[in-house]
Amino acid sequence: MEAPGCSIHLKSAPARAGTPSGVALRRCIRSILGSPGFEQELEALDIPPEKLVNPLISFLCETDDLPRWRAVRAIGLTVARMARESLESARTIMRRLIWSLNDESGGIGWGAPEAMGEIMADEERLADEYRRILFSYIDESGNPLEHDLLERGVLWGIGRLARERPGLVREAAPAVLNQLRSVDPAKRALALWAIGFFEVEPRAARPLIAPLAGDPFEIPIYQDGELKIRRTSDLAAAALARLDAQEGRGESQM
Secondary structure, rough: EEOOOOOOOOOOOOOOOOOOOOOHHHHHHHHHHHHHHHHHHHEEEEHHHHHHHHHHHHHHHOOOOHHHHHHHHHHHHHHHHHHOOOOHHHHHHHHHHHOOHHHHOHHHHHHHHHHHHHHHHHHHHHHHHHHHHHHHHOOOOOOOOOOOHHHHHHHHHHHHHHHHHHHOOOHHHHHHHHHOOOOHHHHHHHHHHHHHHHHHHHOHHHHHHHHHHHOOOOOEEOOOOOOEEEEHHHHHHHHHHHHHHHHHHHHHHO
């Protein structure tokens, strides 16, 4: 039995000798990333996770948005699987992604912040160790990337982590809220999306969110396996409603 569009065997099939070549494996992964059931098909491959990481990372530079975002998700699943078998091997991948964002690496690190956020959403031990590095990339007193496209990825990564582990993200609130002042409309929208998954201090947040309630900017945001068009004004309205509810809970406890 084989994965659709893929000549690599599944775990339930009789074993074949050796690991497929890089070209064959990348072709197979491309086919899988194009499938609606890509997560299940990736899990069904009878290939060690450490053999999947390199070809998956190569898809972070894809120009086609959906396969690129599915590669982000697949990296998270694969590295989390690695961590269950060898936490140090998973740490190596995190360090590789961090290095790709370093000026000395000679590269740009496309997709690295998103992959870091996805990995940490899937593996709490790595989140405990590396989340502050991700936060630092948008913190003026930290290690800001000073590149709008990369910082958009950081905000998405923080939002992805916050959705799964909101308690680990609260300390990033000042840096995320500060992005609501950005001249880049995509960063403002992604900051609003991110704070939708964890609590922020209403008195600090409301003056920054309220002016965006009339912003018509739209952005595709990857969530739940698909790209969804979100409007800044809608994200701001939802954020203000959450602040109202949060303040209401606080008053009821007084």
